[in-house]
Amino acid sequence: MKIRKLSALSKEELSAILDRGGGVSEKVKTGVAEILREVKKRGEVAVLEFTQKLDGVDLSALEVSAAELSAVDENSAEFGFLREAARNIEKFHANQLENIRSEKKVSPADGIEIWREWRPIQKVGIYAPGGLAIYPSSVLMQAIPAKIAGCEEIILATPAFAGTGSPNFAGAGSPNSAGEISTAVIAAAKISGVTKIIKCGGAQAIGALYYVYNVQKITGPGNPWVTEAKKQLSDKVAIDMPAGPSEILILADDTAVPKFVAADLLSQAEHAASSKSILATTSEKLAGEVEAEIEKQISELKRDVILKEAWRLGGEILIAKNLGEAIDFTNEYAPEHLEICVENPESILPKIVNAGSVFLGNFASEPAGDFATGANHVLPTAGFAKNFSPLSVESFGKKIQIQKISKKGLSAIRGVCEKFGEAEGLDAHARSVAIRFEDEE
C-alpha cells in the first residue's frame, strides 16, 4: 500500500520525499576529477581510452564521419515524426527569441538611452544521454533552441553504448559496441542543425566538449558522472543546470481519470529505477483506483522491471485534506513535471510557484510535452524548479547591455556619480565623470 495522508507524514517521512537530490559520492567526485585531468592533459586519446574502458566501446575516431552522416536520410518517411516535432519546437522557441528582441529601450534622462541586445553564445556543447534508451528528442530539444539563438557551432556528445545497461533495454536502432550510434539520433541532429557529433558519454564526454572542442556552454541531462563533470568545470564553462532523475507530480481531484493518472505516473517511472512518480490528491477514491491501475498497467508494459523498482522506490500516493494543502506540497516539492488534473485547472495555475513544465487538464499527457507540443523537455529536477527555468533560447545566448550617453545625459547624472565615488571611496570613478566637464569650469 502506497497511500498515505500528507498531514500524517512525520518530518522525516516528508524529508525523505522532498530531499531527492541525493548528493554525489566521493567515488564519483574523485573519478570525475581523474577523467577530467586526463582529458585535459591528453585530449581525444584519453576520451577514446575512457570510452573503451568504461563503456566497452572501441572507437577508431570520436567524431561521426561524413560518410556516417550522409548514410542517414533525415528527410525520409521514417523520420517524419522527428521533423513534425521539430516544427513545433521551432515555433515555441522562435517565439522566445522574438520576445527577447522586442524589449524596449529605456531613457532614464534626456540624453541617456539604455537597452539590451541579444547575442548568441558562439560554440555550445549539448549532451544526449544513452545507455538505458536513446534520446533523439533530447537532441531536438537542445539543438533547435541553440540554432534559433544563433549559435555558430553546436556539438552533440552522445554515447555509442553497448546497450546492455538494462534488462528492459528496447531502443530501436540502439547504439552498439561497434561504435555506431542510432540513426534516429543522427537524423535528429541533422534536422536540428547540429554541426558535429562526437560518440562518447559520461564525464569524458563533458571533458571532450570543453578541453577538446572548447565549447563555451554545456547543456543537457545526464547521470551523476555527467552532472558532476559539469559542476567541476563550472568555473571554466557555463552550464545549464544540475540534473537529477526524472520526476512527475500529479495534482488531482475526483475529476481526474484513474487510468490516465496511472499511465502518466508510469511514463516517468520507466526512465530509470531512480525516477520519482507522485500523486497528490484530494480524493481517497482516486488514490485507491490509481494504485490498482498501476499494478495492472505495469504488467502490460515492456520495461516492467524498471517500472516495478521505480514505483517501489519512488512512487507515492498522498492524500491531501484540501487543494490548498496539495498545492503547498507541490510548491515545496517543485516538480520537474506537474500535471494539474482538477476541475478548472487553469484557475489554480497562479498559485503554482515552483514547477518546470505544467500540464493542464485530463488530456495534457506529460509525454506529449516530452515529444511533441514544442515546449522544452530539458527541465529542472530534484527541487531545482525552485530556482531554474526550463531550457530555452535564453540558455544559448546572452543579453549585452548598451548605454548611449550624450554630454547632456551625463550632466544629468553627474552629481549622483560623484556622490557614489565619494561614498565608496573611489575617486577615480568620480574623476572620470568630472573630467568631461573640466574645461568649462
Add this chain to the structure above:
Amino acid sequence: MKIRKLSALSKEELSAILDRGGGVSEKVKTGVAEILREVKKRGEVAVLEFTQKLDGVDLSALEVSAAELSAVDENSAEFGFLREAARNIEKFHANQLENIRSEKKVSPADGIEIWREWRPIQKVGIYAPGGLAIYPSSVLMQAIPAKIAGCEEIILATPAFAGTGSPNFAGAGSPNSAGEISTAVIAAAKISGVTKIIKCGGAQAIGALYYVYNVQKITGPGNPWVTEAKKQLSDKVAIDMPAGPSEILILADDTAVPKFVAADLLSQAEHAASSKSILATTSEKLAGEVEAEIEKQISELKRDVILKEAWRLGGEILIAKNLGEAIDFTNEYAPEHLEICVENPESILPKIVNAGSVFLGNFASEPAGDFATGANHVLPTAGFAKNFSPLSVESFGKKIQIQKISKKGLSAIRGVCEKFGEAEGLDAHARSVAIRFEDEE
C-alpha cells in the same frame, strides 16, 4: 612603455592578456571546503568564529538589528544619490519584467496552447563585497532586480571589515572591527527592499546564506574565496556567474579624447591591483597621449598605490592595424565593460558579440553605468561575457512552461508521440497518450 602592436604579439603574449581567469589555488579550495563543512555542521556559531578569525571582527550577532536599521534614515538628504540611482535602476529593470510578461502564447495545433509564465525565486541571497571599499551601489544593483522579480526574501551579506585591507582605503563611513557596517549600505538596503542584512563576508557568508538562511540563489561579486564557495555549493543552490577582477576595454580611434580614455581606464584599475584596463586603438597618436595622461592622472588620485600596481600588472595599450582587428580582439577578450570611442560608435555595435556592458560615445563614461544610468553593474568578467549575461530581473526568477491540451489537441500530436515512444524504447510514454483514446477504438 605599455604600447604594443596587436599583430606583433606572440601567441604566449596574447594568451597572457586573454587568459585572466587565473584558476583557484588548492589553498583556497581546501580552505573554502573546510569553512563550508563547519558552517553546515555548526551554523551561525561557525560563521561568527570565522568572521572573528579571518576578518578580525567580533560580532555578538550576525544580523543587523532592528535598532541599527532604524538608526539610519534612508530618506534623508544625505542619501538622495542612492534614491536617485534606485529610480533609474528600477526603470531599467521594470522594463525587463514587462518584456518577460509580454511573451505570447504559441499554438502548434488546434487544441494546444503553450506558453511561459514568470515566477520569482522565493528566497535569494545577495552579496556585496567589502574590505577595499564599500559598495552600496552593488546592494541596489542586486536587491532592486530581486524586488522587481517578486522575491519574498532578499538577504544581504556584507562584511563588517576592519577596513585596513588597503593603503588607499578611503570609504566614507567605512565598516569597522566593532561590527558596524556602513550607514550608506544600510540605507541602500532599506531603499531597495532587502529584508535582512547579515554582517559577514568571504566563504563563511556564502555558507551562511545557504546553510543558515536556506536561500535558493546566491548572487554577487566577490573575491576568490566567495567565488569558490559559490562554485562548491552550485549543485545545491543556484548562483549567478563566476566572478573575477574588474576590467575595462576601450576601443578607440583618433576621435577619442585622451584624458577621458585615461580617466576611464583608471576608474576600473582603482578597484584592486588585479583589475585589468586595456586600450585597443587604431591611433598611435592616441596611444601615446593616453599613456602620458595615465601617469599624470594617477598621481592626482587617492588610490594611487593600487592604481600604479594595477596599471603595471594589468594595463595594456594595444595598437590595431584597423578597426576590424580591434573588434576581433575585443570579441576574443570579451570584456566586462566595453567603451566604444570611435566615430559613429553605434555602427559597429552589431559586430560586438562578447561584452558585458557597452558604452557608446565619448561621454559614455563607464562609472556612469556603475552608479547612475540604471543598467546593471554586476557583469561577467574574466571572459565570461562570452557565455553569461549581466545580472537582471531574469537572475531572480524562472519561467515555468505551461501546456494546455484538449482531446482534439492531443489527437493532433498522438502519432508523433507514439513514434517517439517506439524509437526511444519508452512504451509507457506512448501508452499514456494512447490510453486516452482507447475507449473509442
